[in-house]
Amino acid sequence: MTGEINIFRLFFLSVMGYLSISATAELKKYQFDIQVKNVSRLCHAKPIVTVNGMFPGPTVYVREGDRVLINVTNYAQYNMSIHWHGLKQYRNGWADGPAYVTQCPIQTGQSYTYDFNVTGQRGTLWWHAHISWLRATVHGAIVIMPKQGTSYPFPQPDFEFNLLLGEWWNDDVEEVVKQGNKLGLPPKTSDAHTINGKPGPLFLCSEKHTYAIEVEQGKTYLLRIINAALNDELFFAINGHKLTVVEVDAVYTKPFSTNAILIAPGQTTNVLVRADQVPDRYFMAARPFMDAPISVDNKTATAILQYKGIPNTIVPKLPQLPSLNDTNFALNYNSKLRSLNSPQFPAKVPLKVDRHLFYTIGLGANPCPTCQNGTRLTASLNNITFLMPQIGLLQAHYYNLKGVFTMDFPDHPPTPFNYTGAPLTANLGTTVSNLPRLSKIAFNSTVELVLQDTNLLSVESHPFHLHGYNFFVVGSGIGNFDPNKDPAKYNLVDPPERNTVGVPTGGWTAIRFRADNPGVWFIHCHLELHTGWGLKTAFVVENGPSPDYSILPPPKDLPPC
Template identity: 85%
Template sequence: MAAALSKSFCLGYYFLLLCLIGFISHPAKAAVKKYLFDIQVKNVSRLCHAKPIVTVNGRFPGPTVYVREGDRVQVNVTNHAKYNMSIHWHGLKQFRNGWADGPAYITQCPIKTGHSYTYDFNVTGQRGTLWWHAHIFWLRATVYGAIVIMPKPGTPFPFPQPHREETIILGEWWNNDVEEIEKQGSKLGLPPNASDAHTINGKPGTLFPCSEKHTFAMEVEQGKTYLLRIINAALNDELFFAIAGHNMTVVEVDAVYTKHFTTQAVLIAPGQTTNVLVQATQSPNRYFMAARPFMDAPLTVDNKTATAILQYKGIPNTVIPILPKLPAPNDTAFALSYNAKLRSLNSPQFPANVPLKVDRHLFYTIGLGINPCPSCLNGTRLTASLNNITFVMPQIGLLQAHYFNTKGIFRLDFPDNPPSPFNYTGVPLTANLGTTLGTRLSKIVYNSTVQLVLQDTNLLTVESHPFHLHGYNFFVVGTGIGNFDPKKDPAKFNLVDPPERNTVGVPTGGWTAIRFKADNPGVWFMHCHLELHTSWGLKTAFVVEDGVGPDQSILPPPKDLPPC
């Protein structure tokens, strides 16, 4: 009877829409949400001209995936573009199911032109804002979208119920084919050209030429509270975000609820998400929302500011919006202060289960270097490394090689510590310190607890690095500037309510310590989420062994897993 009623309701357009996006679900069992992703090239107009870009369903950004906690999701991806494709569901843990994780040549071979693959996964124990994006080459420049996971029915938010919510996706825009730009940079051995604009929901805003029609606007009503789901989909920039005249209350990061705090600006690294509450209690007017890069390293700052508009109901479009006061591009003090305020909610309903005992201590140094390159313009090529190892992508999926015990694809000897300790953040160094190329992974015992310290170095230059770990959330138990001191710094770790994330920024010239429990068997990628650094080799992977229990091993691969 209940199923018949649910079906009759969904026959109406309004209720059909609600069924599709997940606001109606059967209370007795999880719903199956199905999506079709058609990878296609479409002409899209931004700035002063249109250009063909790779899109999902012809949209930029792509469609939002709406689900509820506990749902099963099936996304059939058909590739009609000229490039191979894979989709990563960023932040979804994919328990025992790395086949649905998405990074090309790590958990799957890419979907070739003219072929399809269905990502089939469960959303378990997670709720909040995540996102999806292409995970091959630089294609995530245009192939990305939001994932909104609503709580189970009857479970309220641990903050005031908003009147309405809006997704805000921060990105970058290139006037030319980003893949060709990246290839040109590789041939020269130099960084590719920086983006031509930053975007908010795919639109650069009125501060850019020829962009009057390309400005996102959000209408609000006086006295109402709004939830903004903010995602940084930019390839290479940490971003500040602010709204003129309005404070924001942070309530969630990376789909984990936080203790609430109020701020005038948000700092968000590529790959991260942040949910904020905004109260429309200012004088009715038009206010700019704005985003621009944070860069406190001695490098060229890409200072392009994207804008959108928060507009009170009844205010005409002819009113000139007010600009917010964003932190300075090199405002390190704001960045450190902002990140220090992030704390897990750690309530009885949403506890912070921080590992207190550590089974495996890892210490990874982050280095930039210059390697010989006879085919490059100046005879050298910029590279990046972890513990002096520049990662080489395999030709078949690492998960497939691990599952079927295929020999010769990777080695399990990634070092737990750098081979040659040195003054990591001292005077700038130009040597590579013996950097080697290789597909070397680290094996982790199932259910063991891991502490990983990521240490920035001054090899060529210090720089901030947002690191993303697939398959897991982790607790950010400590961070600092300078060299990590294993005798003194652990005493200052927060083991009570540290922020729980899937992507964390390693500060410029500093370190970050994370902890996680290795309870998800499989092969899980870890990499810098600056696409420039990832393409230079700043990445590795963990092989988490199977456990002994019936639910502690990798699930079999799906029949439609793309071949290599």
């Protein structure tokens, strides 16, 4: 059996054996210990926050239908919470994980057990810290195997690999954020990108920090690719090899072949790769996509795909990646994504809409007397900068606690304007309310949400993630959304089903979902920079007509505030 070419190969294989899946649904138990470990990735070692001493953290292997218990014990100096990104957590927001939304964080020296069922989902998801910027190093893959006896709806691969794309700072990332806030400016960009925690040989002092996989001629491999980067959309390609996309965000797609993929922070993409080239060593590579005048870490991370029997002395060649600002590739790639929409995996797109929402995405600069720059950058939805509470919003909703949040988030921006016209510098009345403003959604109603980028300060692409749900991406375009013309162009037959979607630079994206999961569900930009600036809100989905359609009671060990 082929596998990783590194000193952890035996450990990796033993873990795979330990986490083998049985024929029936099981109770899976994991222990996650949050701790600080010295790790070298470029020219020196530094202490980083890790899970079980691993970077990236351990992979959670389960099968559709399993119940999962993951006990998280926090030994680090930071408060912590873990989000199981893409798991729907039916009626069970207590296991969702965003700090101060569905729980208060786990304090140093304390533990919390995330207890959830994996229902109606299979594929690649991931987990990560959901507080401050700690997910830079606190993250790992979730692999959900299909039910026993159910095969993939594509050719069975001979082997599978997880590829987590990330960002690396040579400094303590929490200190980087504090320094940026002190100045009122964005924190400095990352020092490197990584593939499975390693930058590859294009970086100084990193010769031994290269991830590699070994393949055999004629065999097919499934790569489970996760973008765990904090702030960068990324292109990914393998020199000389085609990628066949078969799944995004744990939902099967109509397969299509491409030379490269585009993957935003929070998204996952499964591709098939056929080892059909001349046996050699080939670079896998990832680097940013940014088609706006924004500073990014424009460095290329590399890993190696190596045919069996080829010596390590052969120098690999880099693949042709799209250019940094290749908007056309990005738009064309996303337009190819389609749900499988088969009898076994239908695309249940809501055709009738009960609630129409239109949210504008804006950046701004507010006065800040304590900042060295005199102003502080902010972000907003519908001109509202979200204020984080000091108690879990789900807890406040469940116990009907007063004075924690309001439910008056507007369905539309208060002041319509030419959203993507000439650059605007005003905040157009951006406000920070005293309490978080949420939006109440009726149980089982159908919702259409149009996310509109704006040219407040600058246009930019924004990947948006909705907790607790998948949604269908029914439409997208450049410029201002036209409610009279654009809906006629929607794909209501086989649109891609996702949990995280990119809003194109200077454009809009329309999503639809059925609000059949009661609770308080976060929606936010998955660029950590913008989330910290307030580009977020939450939906309060009401209980259904009976206890079977209502929020479950909170667990006894829910972390206190």
